Amino acid sequence: MHTQARVFIRTALVYLVVAFMVGGLYLLNQGLNLSDKIGALLYPYYHLLMVGWVTQLICGVAMWMFPPLTRERPRGDERLGWFVYAALNLGLLLRVIGEPLQAWYGGWGWMLAASAILQVLAIWVFVIAIWPRVKGKPIFKPKTTPSEVK
Amino acid sequence: MPRLSQIMLRTALVWIAVGYTFGALVLYNKGVPFWPWLWLLRSAHVHLLLVGWLVQFAAGMAFWILPRLDPHGSRGNERLVWASYILLNSGVILAALHDPLAAAAPALTSLMIAAAGVCYMLAALTFALHAWRRVVSFRTFPR
Numbered sequence: 001m002h003t004q005a006r007v008f009i010r011t012a013l014v015y016l017v018v019a020f021m022v023g024g025l026y027l028l029n030q031g032l033n034l035s036d037k038i039g040a041l042l043y044p045y046y047h048l049l050m051v052g053w054v055t056q057l058i059c060g061v062a063m064w065m066f067p068p069l070t071r072e073r074p075r076g077d078e079r080l081g082w083f084v085y086a087a088l089n090l091g092l093l094l095r096v097i098g099e100p101l102q103a104w105y106g107g108w109g110w111m112l113a114a115s116a117i118l119q120v121l122a123i124w125v126f127v128i129a130i131w132p133r134v135k136g137k138p139i140f141k142p143k144t145t146p147s148e149v150k
Numbered sequence: 151m152p153r154l155s156q157i158m159l160r161t162a163l164v165w166i167a168v169g170y171t172f173g174a175l176v177l178y179n180k181g182v183p184f185w186p187w188l189w190l191l192r193s194a195h196v197h198l199l200l201v202g203w204l205v206q207f208a209a210g211m212a213f214w215i216l217p218r219l220d221p222h223g224s225r226g227n228e229r230l231v232w233a234s235y236i237l238l239n240s241g242v243i244l245a246a247l248h249d250p251l252a253a254a255a256p257a258l259t260s261l262m263i264a265a266a267g268v269c270y271m272l273a274a275l276t277f278a279l280h281a282w283r284r285v286v287s288f289r290t291f292p293r
Binding site: 110116 | 177181207
């Protein structure tokens with residue numbers, strides 16, 4: 001598994017743990033009524049799980065196991081993958097921090113707007129990067145021609 | 151990757167792009183309100199991403215990588231998967247259109263969401279019928 005896929009998948013695993021911590025805290029609060037503020041963590045919990053864990057895991061696995069683009073550049077331009085990683089995670093963190101802050105104190109709406117732009121850019125770039133790799137079994141031309149072999 | 155998986159995965163990629171666009175509009179509007187109507191896209195965002203993206207992507211991958219049925223590489227009855235593909239995407243479109251159109255045509259949209267539910271049920275059933283026989287332990291075919 002190449003470095004980029006490992007980074008995506010390990011980050012996804014971190015989000016899985018964090019999401020369940022937040023989700024567990026939300027359930028604890030439902031049972032024990034610890035604080036009214038914890039209710040604002042519901043949407044961050046959903047998105048930690050669905051964006052941070054599920055979507056990021058799928059992106060990492062797709063980049064790893066989809067058919068190679070060409071023999072020379074099997075994964076295409078890897079800079080696109082790094083952009084996806086940075087924008088998706090920065091966008092998600094802005095949302096996870098900004099949404100409770102906005103609910104509790106107000107005035108943090110800009111974080112949600114920035115998060116929206118970063119996440120949608122990340123996904124558009126992911127689609128552009130992975131689209132050419134959704135294809136049949138690659139048939140690479142041999143590097144040497146039969147006459148050269150002789 | 152078989153043709154049908156390519157079609158399912160590419161459709162899933164279209165839905166993730168559209169679903170995230172709707173989600174971004176809803177989230178942006180939550181932080182910096184500019185058009186209250188955008189909140190009506192929230193339900194479409196959920197259907198597009200949970201069913202159109204996640205379920206369809208998983209089904210497309212499963213059709214590709216589950217064990218084949220014979221030494222010739224047969225994947226079994228592909229018509230069931232085609233039916234599942236059409237039903238699932240019809241359901242996604244009907245469900246996604248429900249909330250934005252609900253205010254304009256409530257009677258029509260009630261039928262639409264009910265039809266979406268039926269499409270989802272049949273899509274799951276047809277895909278499971280196809281995949282069931284391919285969930286087998288490791289085996290080697292005689293060459």
